[in-house]
Amino acid sequence: MPFPKIAIIGAGPGGLTLASMLQCSGIKPTIFELDKDRSSRDQGGIIDLHADGGQLALKEAGLFEKFQEIIIPSAEALKLMKSNGEVVWDENNSAAAPPETSRDRPEVDRSNLRNLLLDAVDPDTIHWNHKLLQVEPVGAKYNLHFSDSIETGFDLVIGADGAWSKVRPLVSNETPYYSGITFIELQAHDVSVKKPWLNEFIGSGSFFMFDEGLALIGQQNSFDRIRIYLGVRQPESWMDECGINWEEPKSARGVLAESYFGDCHGDLKRVILEEATDSLIVRRLYMLPVGLSWEMRSGVTLLGDAAHLMTPFAGVGVNVAMVDAMELAREIMRWKDAFVDGDATALDEAVKVYEERMFVRAKKNMEKTYHGLVSHFSAGGIDERVGLLKKRARMLEERRKEQVKA
Numbered sequence: 001m002p003f004p005k006i007a008i009i010g011a012g013p014g015g016l017t018l019a020s021m022l023q024c025s026g027i028k029p030t031i032f033e034l035d036k037d038r039s040s041r042d043q044g045g046i047i048d049l050h051a052d053g054g055q056l057a058l059k060e061a062g063l064f065e066k067f068q069e070i071i072i073p074s075a076e077a078l079k080l081m082k083s084n085g086e087v088v089w090d091e092n093n094s095a096a097a098p099p100e101t102s103r104d105r106p107e108v109d110r111s112n113l114r115n116l117l118l119d120a121v122d123p124d125t126i127h128w129n130h131k132l133l134q135v136e137p138v139g140a141k142y143n144l145h146f147s148d149s150i151e152t153g154f155d156l157v158i159g160a161d162g163a164w165s166k167v168r169p170l171v172s173n174e175t176p177y178y179s180g181i182t183f184i185e186l187q188a189h190d191v192s193v194k195k196p197w198l199n200e201f202i203g204s205g206s207f208f209m210f211d212e213g214l215a216l217i218g219q220q221n222s223f224d225r226i227r228i229y230l231g232v233r234q235p236e237s238w239m240d241e242c243g244i245n246w247e248e249p250k251s252a253r254g255v256l257a258e259s260y261f262g263d264c265h266g267d268l269k270r271v272i273l274e275e276a277t278d279s280l281i282v283r284r285l286y287m288l289p290v291g292l293s294w295e296m297r298s299g300v301t302l303l304g305d306a307a308h309l310m311t312p313f314a315g316v317g318v319n320v321a322m323v324d325a326m327e328l329a330r331e332i333m334r335w336k337d338a339f340v341d342g343d344a345t346a347l348d349e350a351v352k353v354y355e356e357r358m359f360v361r362a363k364k365n366m367e368k369t370y371h372g373l374v375s376h377f378s379a380g381g382i383d384e385r386v387g388l389l390k391k392r393a394r395m396l397e398e399r400r401k402e403q404v405k406a
């Protein structure tokens, strides 16, 4: 019996991790990706990979050593500020934070992570410029309809195609709903030369200010850039109806600084008005219902954002997508011998076991993320975060003392 024909829709971190692991065990899926090529889109800022998340998947895919080459060590530093300008935590400055604060969550540039994963997959596995429109069930198999072609006869279709998955409708009627938060993303380029004040203000890693209904998040990115996310808790229609002309970034930044961040310290307004002035993109944040699950359907499954889209307020999305990929790859590999022996139901069993565990993991992370959303946009959010950081620092200090004693 020939090995089942597997399609992975989407070459994001989830789809690529799955493909690289399957390939290692001699299973060759086909990836269909809507981007024209690997460099046709800005992949976004930096992300941290957790020891029990993305790092684990990279270890299992044999990519951990290469991953260590792309880590940005200084980017782990955290700085937290209240809206009145009081710095309440600063790992760039050891007087304002304990020295031993590493969370073992190294930061990498998203495009470097994607390139690492792309390089690990056979180039002929990826079919670029293939935007999936629809999946058509035909008997026990599936045909894939793209903008200008049809690919036929797949035994397993894996939707790793993110928030607006075109595979999801085969297993669920749910679609993402507005989270209540709109992000305005600003950028500053050539910061070391042109924006030294901003460079110093944000620090070498990530910067957070949360308050009731608003947040300002900054991060150092590769290529001497700083990315700023202004978060506002506003209705879904706000972006279109607030009267801000997004086509006029200077005036848009002026209205944001004065009308929405008007009560904040002058330094925070300076970031918006004078510093992060090189680009402006506005986007609403969507999420799937916490605890989403579905009845197993033979020949179809989802991973990553396609299965459990969350807001970024716990910083876990990439990590969970990569763990999904690792666990699905493990299950498919575990059942490989049964396929070869002619057991047609083996693939269903692999998907069933994967989904049962994935639903539990997704629910836990969606709950954590929802808590993060509430906390990022509440008056006490910064104090809560500092409390957690202090608790962790105390724990590390206790551990260090015990090690010295031993």
Ligand SMILES: Cc1cc2nc3c(=O)[nH]c(=O)nc-3n(C[C@H](O)[C@H](O)[C@H](O)COP(=O)(O)OP(=O)(O)OC[C@H]3O[C@@H](n4cnc5c(N)ncnc54)[C@H](O)[C@@H]3O)c2cc1C
Residues within 6 Å of the ligand: 009, 010, 011, 012, 013, 014, 015, 032, 033, 034, 035, 046, 047, 048, 130, 131, 132, 133, 160, 161, 162, 163, 164, 165, 166, 303, 304, 305, 306, 311, 312, 315, 316, 317, 318, 319, 320, 321
């Ligand atoms: C502002 C922001 C900050 C974030 N920060 C973090 C963070 O710090 N840490 C973290 O862990 N997570 C973070 N996340 C979440 C993280 O980006 C996602 O959870 C993660 O990218 C999901 O990976 P994925 O592979 O499931 O999907 P995606 O990364 O969305 O990849 C999906 C792929 O499928 C392709 N695709 C989509 N539709 C189609 C189609 N119809 N046909 C073919 N191809 C298609 C896309 O082009 C893409 O390549 C953040 C998200 C946002 C919005």
